[in-house]
Amino acid sequence: MKFLSRLRPDNFTLTLIATVLLATVIPVRGAAAAAFGVATQVAIALLFFLHGARLPREAVFRGMAHWRLHVTIFSATYLLFPLLGLAAGLLAPSPLSPSLAMGVLFLCCLPSTVQSSIAFTSIAGGNVPAAICSASASNLIGVFLTPLLVGLLMHSQGGGLSLDSVRSIVLQILVPFAIGQLLHPVLGGWAVRRRKLLGLVDRGSILMVVYGAFSEAVVHGLWHQLSPAGLSTMVAVDMVLLGLALGITSWAGRRLGFSREDRITIVFCGSKKSLASGVPIANILFAGQAVGMIVLPLMLFHQIQLMACAVLARRYAGAAERAEAMSN
Numbered sequence: 190m191k192f193l194s195r196l197r198p199d200n201f202t203l204t205l206i207a208t209v210l211l212a213t214v215i216p217v218r219g220a221a222a223a224a225f226g227v228a229t230q231v232a233i234a235l236l237f238f239l240h241g242a243r244l245p246r247e248a249v250f251r252g253m254a255h256w257r258l259h260v261t262i263f264s265a266t267y268l269l270f271p272l273l274g275l276a277a278g279l280l281a282p283s284p285l286s287p288s289l290a291m292g293v294l295f296l297c298c299l300p301s302t303v304q305s306s307i308a309f310t311s312i313a314g315g316n317v318p319a320a321i322c323s324a325s326a327s328n329l330i331g332v333f334l335t336p337l338l339v340g341l342l343m344h345s346q347g348g349g350l351s352l353d354s355v356r357s358i359v360l361q362i363l364v365p366f367a368i369g370q371l372l373h374p375v376l377g378g379w380a381v382r383r384r385k386l387l388g389l390v391d392r393g394s395i396l397m398v399v400y401g402a403f404s405e406a407v408v409h410g411l412w413h414q415l416s417p418a419g420l421s422t423m424v425a426v427d428m429v430l431l432g433l434a435l436g437i438t439s440w441a442g443r444r445l446g447f448s449r450e451d452r453i454t455i456v457f458c459g460s461k462k463s464l465a466s467g468v469p470i471a472n473i474l475f476a477g478q479a480v481g482m483i484v485l486p487l488m489l490f491h492q493i494q495l496m497a498c499a500v501l502a503r504r505y506a507g508a509a510e511r512a513e514a515m516s517n
Contacts, residue, residue: 204392205499208400209492216404225404229397233304234365236390237321240311241369243380243387244318255319258451262301262323263330265438265459270297271338273433277426284422288482291343293426295471296487298338300331302461302494304361304398308391309498313505315453323458325363331463339474399495427490431497434460453505457498464491 217225274297278290285293303324310320369376380387438459442452467487 204396205399205496208396209403209496212400212403213407216407217401218404218408222401222404222408225397225401229394229401230361232390232394232397233361236304236308236365236387236394237361237363238365238369239380239383239387239390240307240317240321241366242372242376244370244373245377246370246373255316255322255451257445258316258319258447258454259323259326261438261441261445261447261455262459263327265434265441265455266301266327266331267298267334267338269437269459270434270462271342273297273430275342277430285426286419286482289419289423289486292483292486293430294342295339295474295483296462296467296490297430298335298342299462299467299487300335301327301458302463303328304394305495305498306458306461308394309457309502310454311391312388313453313457313502314450314509315457315505316448316450319451320454320458321366323454327458328463336474399492403492423486424489424493427486427493431460431490431494435497435501457502461494461498462487462490464488 271294274294277293301324306324307317307320311317369380373380435456438456439452442455447455464487467484471484471487
């Protein structure tokens with residue numbers, strides 16, 4: 190019975206699965222989707238405001254100055270992933286259609302997510318200040334670097350920059366965090382005492398992102414764009430890609446001698462890819478092509494990474510709780 194209890198997913202993972210099923214059966218769409226998107230942005234802003242209010246100023250400065258950590262994460266995002274994408278393209282014969290194979294390579298050139306990387310790092314007990322700095326910088330730099338990588342690896346023509354993406358990151362992430370930091374002398378003690386509230390906002394924002402993203406994918410015909418066999422193959426490729434990224438970043442963190450908190454940050458910030466940045470960039474770089482099929486690997490990868498990292502984050506958190514209980 191004890192063995193079976195360990196196999197049972199935790200409540201948060203079960204809630205994530207229920208959220209995906211709800212989005213499949215009752216996806217939010219139209220005006221309701223727009224309103225839900227605004228609510229999600231408000232939840233994300235609240236999350237980073239609370240992080241800013243809770244974190245001591247010294248911890249934030251240490252996170253910004255942790256250059257070895259940031260170089261490791263950037264190497265995973267913009268070097269490891271493109272190499273994995275190129276390796277996937279060398280498989281002969283390729284199990285994917287040309288459009289899907291192009292989509293996998295495009296996925297590997299994208300920046301990391303911001304909100305979920307930081308939220309999962311927080312849930313797992315990682316280095317949150319460093320995660321905020323690294324994930325935000327990854328997205329800002331990705332606006333410039335992703336079109337360049339796509340051009341080099343796919344020999345694409347054209348490209349473009351999304352100033353809206355930059356503004357969104359600044360307004361949703363950096364401004365609330367900065368306001369929280371300014372109010373830290375007043376709210377710091379209150380925020381530390383309300384750790385359960387911060388955890389609730391962490392998990393709530395993840396659930397809202399999952400429901401909104403999966404609803405959009407369902408509305409755009411996620412289940413009708415591929416045959417069951419093709420969909421299964423694409424899911425398997427994405428799972429292998431994510432598994433390799435998680436395994437290599439975890440190994441690299443230990444090999445390079447990082448602390449447990451920093452290793453958690455490397456795993457969660459270095460293994461993800463941003464759907465929010467990827468779709469607008471794809472619309473620019475692949476105008477006139479089968480954009481839906483090209484971004485399908487990214488849409489599936491986005492859902493898989495959220496589900497897998499939710500389980501992983503809870504395992505990290507559970508291990509920390511057990512270690513703390515034993516020390517007491």
